[in-house]
Amino acid sequence: MEKKAVSTTPDNPAAIQTVELLQRRWLTKNAFEIELTRPPSLEFKAGQTIRFIHESMERYYSLLSTPDDPTLALCVYYVPGGSFSPVLSDAEIGARFSVTGPHGYFTFNPSERAPVFVATGTGIAPFVSMGRSGVTDFILLHEVELAEDLYYQDIFRKIASNYVPCLLEPSSDDPLPPGTFHGNAAGFIKKNLPPASYDFYLCGEREMTREVTLLADEHFRGSYVFKEVFF
Numbered sequence: 001m002e003k004k005a006v007s008t009t010p011d012n013p014a015a016i017q018t019v020e021l022l023q024r025r026w027l028t029k030n031a032f033e034i035e036l037t038r039p040p041s042l043e044f045k046a047g048q049t050i051r052f053i054h055e056s057m058e059r060y061y062s063l064l065s066t067p068d069d070p071t072l073a074l075c076v077y078y079v080p081g082g083s084f085s086p087v088l089s090d091a092e093i094g095a096r097f098s099v100t101g102p103h104g105y106f107t108f109n110p111s112e113r114a115p116v117f118v119a120t121g122t123g124i125a126p127f128v129s130m131g132r133s134g135v136t137d138f139i140l141l142h143e144v145e146l147a148e149d150l151y152y153q154d155i156f157r158k159i160a161s162n163y164v165p166c167l168l169e170p171s172s173d174d175p176l177p178p179g180t181f182h183g184n185a186a187g188f189i190k191k192n193l194p195p196a197s198y199d200f201y202l203c204g205e206r207e208m209t210r211e212v213t214l215l216a217d218e219h220f221r222g223s224y225v226f227k228e229v230f231f
């Protein structure tokens with residue numbers, strides 16, 4: 001039987017492309033941002049992902065950069081003992097990787113309902129791309145362990161209608177960021193989100209997406225839920 005070749009035309013998200021590591025910047029001891037060359041044919045929408053193919057592994061990452069940026073940027077959590085994130089954290093500048101993309105449908109769709117963005121940890125990445133691409137006036141809940149994990153808060157404090165850091169382990173030593181909620185994002189939504197129909201965009205840990213989806217169903221009738229589950 002004739003084998004069907006994968007097309008390498010620019011508009012084929014399955015085509016394997018090569019990217020080169022340009023820079024790495026640690027945001028905290030557990031998370032870093034990387035900048036990669038952008039293949040000229042890789043067009044994407046804010047919120048989409050790329051997939052790395054490395055040895056026998058495949059790993060997806062949300063793009064932090066905007067569709068107009070000349071390079072690609074990612075925000076990566078360093079998983080101690082992880083199979084691939086340490087490869088990205090240790091790679092030499094100039095290292096080359098095979099990627100495909102763009103992938104996914106986690107893009108912003110304006111509607112008459114107010115948008116509520118909810119992220120855990122590096123799940124903030126697609127919202128950075130959306131915000132840098134011009135989306136404003138959303139509520140954003142960022143659930144993290146510590147205040148130092150609130151990467152990109154400067155961006156969101158300017159463009160969100162309400163930016164709420166949800167701290168799981170507030171330290172008694174450091175001053176708390178303005179508007180901090182002690183607890184997880186689902187806890188904030190249950191206690192403080194006024195009843196209405198919303199568009200919930202949920203990104204990061206599966207457990208958060210599960211809890212917030214249940215709340216949306218029970219307390220916010222007429223809401224829509226869009227999800228990107230990282231793990």
Ligand SMILES: Cc1cc2nc3c(=O)[nH]c(=O)nc-3n(C[C@H](O)[C@H](O)[C@H](O)COP(=O)(O)OP(=O)(O)OC[C@H]3O[C@@H](n4cnc5c(N)ncnc54)[C@H](O)[C@@H]3O)c2cc1C
Nearest residue numbers: 059060061062075076077079082083084085122125230231
């Ligand atoms: C659609 C999609 C988009 C993704 N986008 C991102 C992204 O933008 N940034 C990012 O850091 N990761 C993202 N991920 C997760 C990423 O693909 C990898 O799973 C992650 O980097 C761990 O890979 P690893 O091989 O190092 O860990 P593995 O050896 O595969 O270990 C997996 C374990 O690592 C932990 N883990 C995985 N991802 C995270 C995370 N983000 N934060 C905390 N702990 C984690 C979990 O405990 C998980 O069980 C995304 C996943 C999907 C499916």
